[in-house]
């Protein structure tokens with residue numbers, strides 16, 4: 261089964277009502293009851309996170325930068341006016357959700373994908389303009405293989421200068437609504453152009469794809485859009501920026517246009533970043549019905565090097581000098 265359809269047997273769960281979160285528990289990952297009038301089903305009060313745990317060769321189970329996911333989930337909850345779980349509760353729930361399924365965590369290079377989810381469950385279709393007074397917070401987990409076990413293939417992106425995946429301020433919120441907004445343009449890009457993803461560039465300004473941040477490597481510069489509320493502040497994005505900075509790359513976090521991007525292409529590499537695939541090389545861009553190669557259209561050498569370094573830190577094959585990795589089980 262592909263990414264997203266294979267789950268462990270248990271999840272961490274807490275319910276918010278009467279102004280407080282109940283003590284979280286670990287329970288079987290089975291269906292739960294929502295009334296048809298639940299806030300989330302009508303008014304999209306939902307946000308989520310995605311992070312990974314790794315079982316290293318030494319038996320230790322490690323989380324990668326999970327405190328950053330906690331911060332981002334809280335920021336998303338705030339933007340959606342959902343009850344905000346405190347950091348300690350989220351910290352405990354993530355660890356418990358992983359430790360509870362210890363025997364189901366695969367060995368490297370596989371990992372355990374963790375999906376914290378927060379939804380508004382108030383039973384009230386009259387609450388369109390009100391915060392949901394009730395919520396569920398649950399953390400499900402999913403064993404995942406090496407994303408590129410079948411080999412890495414450079415992606416083809418459609419440059420879309422018309423559609424938006426979100427709004428100028430909601431783009432930084434990890435919410436289903438942004439995915440819903442992007443869906444029809446992603447499907448059209450696939451059907452009409454054979455594109456793998458859409459690179460959203462409203463009014464010619466390059467942003468990101470539907471689910472990943474976008475980077476260009478040119479000479480010894482790493483170029484990506486700056487965080488301004490319109491794009492998701494990716495944790496993989498930030499990790500790549502720190503790695504590149506540490507290696508003497510010039511970091512250019514700025515706004516840039518499709519015209520600039522197209523001019524850079526012959527001497528550039530490009531890639532996408534996100535937790536699931538880590539780094540995916542981009543081989544071609546489709547613009548005004550023309551297919552343009554990024555560099556020679558193959559996987560970039562520096563792109564691959566960044567991917568190898570980041571996965572080496574995540575899997576314990578390279579010194580973690582950034583302090584990104586946290587062991588959560590007892591040391592044996």
Ligand SMILES: *Cc1c(COP(=O)(O)O)cnc(C)c1O
Nearest residue numbers: 471472473492494495496534535
């Ligand atoms: C989750 C996500 C990313 C990647 O964030 P990571 O923290 O690196 O996984 C990028 N863009 C969008 C729209 C996302 O939802």
